[in-house]
Amino acid sequence: MGITIVDVAKRAGVTVSTVSYTLSGKRPVSRQARARVLQAIEELNYQPHALGQALRSKRTHTIGILYPALSAGLSALQLEFIEGASTVTTERNYGLYIWSGQDEDQGVLQMMKRGFIEGVIVMEIRAKDPRIAFMKERSYPFVMIGHGLDNSPENEGTSFVDMDMAAALRTSVEHLAGLGHQDIAFLNISPAMNRGSSYAIRTTQSFEQSITRLGLRGQTYPCPPDPQKGYELVSSILEERPALTGIITINSWVVGSIVRAVQERGLRIPEDFSVVTMLPSHLAEMMHPAMTSIDFPYQDLGRLAAEMLIRQLDEPHTLPAQTLLQVPLTIRQSTGPYKPRA
Numbered sequence: 001m002g003i004t005i006v007d008v009a010k011r012a013g014v015t016v017s018t019v020s021y022t023l024s025g026k027r028p029v030s031r032q033a034r035a036r037v038l039q040a041i042e043e044l045n046y047q048p049h050a051l052g053q054a055l056r057s058k059r060t061h062t063i064g065i066l067y068p069a070l071s072a073g074l075s076a077l078q079l080e081f082i083e084g085a086s087t088v089t090t091e092r093n094y095g096l097y098i099w100s101g102q103d104e105d106q107g108v109l110q111m112m113k114r115g116f117i118e119g120v121i122v123m124e125i126r127a128k129d130p131r132i133a134f135m136k137e138r139s140y141p142f143v144m145i146g147h148g149l150d151n152s153p154e155n156e157g158t159s160f161v162d163m164d165m166a167a168a169l170r171t172s173v174e175h176l177a178g179l180g181h182q183d184i185a186f187l188n189i190s191p192a193m194n195r196g197s198s199y200a201i202r203t204t205q206s207f208e209q210s211i212t213r214l215g216l217r218g219q220t221y222p223c224p225p226d227p228q229k230g231y232e233l234v235s236s237i238l239e240e241r242p243a244l245t246g247i248i249t250i251n252s253w254v255v256g257s258i259v260r261a262v263q264e265r266g267l268r269i270p271e272d273f274s275v276v277t278m279l280p281s282h283l284a285e286m287m288h289p290a291m292t293s294i295d296f297p298y299q300d301l302g303r304l305a306a307e308m309l310i311r312q313l314d315e316p317h318t319l320p321a322q323t324l325l326q327v328p329l330t331i332r333q334s335t336g337p338y339k340p341r342a
Helices: 005-012 016-024 031-044 050-057 078-091 104-114 130-137 165-178 190-194 198-214 227-240 252-264 281-286 298-314
Strands: 062-066 095-099 119-122 142-145 160-163 183-189 217-223 246-249 274-279 292-295 322-325
Touching (some): 016 031, 062 078, 078 298, 165 198, 165 246, 165 274, 190 198, 190 217, 198 217, 246 252, 252 274
Parallel strands (some): 062 119, 160 322, 183 217, 246 274
């Protein structure tokens, strides 16, 4: 019969619950009791699971992802970030813990308190993000998917991977302008705008600057990450702005809603109306019509962030790395030349 937790408790001269709390970290254990438990584990070669080994080596080989959901749960697209990170952690024999609650500040605190999370990937970066300041003050290892606004403290001395969202919006506007479109709407993500997410601010600024520079008519609309509400919003926009001939959106939840609202108005895509989206290529190609899109690299961002964080943990003196991906616009079937309406 193998060594059990009871044997460890007897050898250490403590209760079974003390051994359990030492292993799990769910309750505080005195330094003396913890030392006796760890010594007993070592002497008996007790290996209940990976966490027990980690306590002796002071490495848990577990990282976390802090992803505050913009809507109820995480969408299939958002899970692609996690899939990309999971590919790396599996290859490197790391565990992966996911926190997707709305209270992201509490999420950081809980991850740090639990002790078995060595570092964290932080997402939905906000302007003046308190989570980043909190972790910097405590020298807690983290990597961002996304980054702060230009010259913000969030970016100083930190590692991040992101897509150049400003360039993506600029390219999208220039594409429609090159096709002759003069009146364009931009659908952002309302929860991200409300909480001050850096990418929501950055994309709005880029859209409005591009519209002004090219002498176009355009407006930004906060759009919920909800297909029905997105459909209702687009229907009302088309009713209010009959001259509108193009929509750009980073709101992946409502791409199908845009197509439905446009077609129900008797307009054809791309003959009468053009749509530019931000989706991974495999989804953009599957839609009807296939979407002209900035092919958002969800899995690549998750993979690169996990690689950065694990490198930071395995090689503590590694300098911060900041990667900004330039993703081209892929022209498909949802955009075409402007055509005056009768």
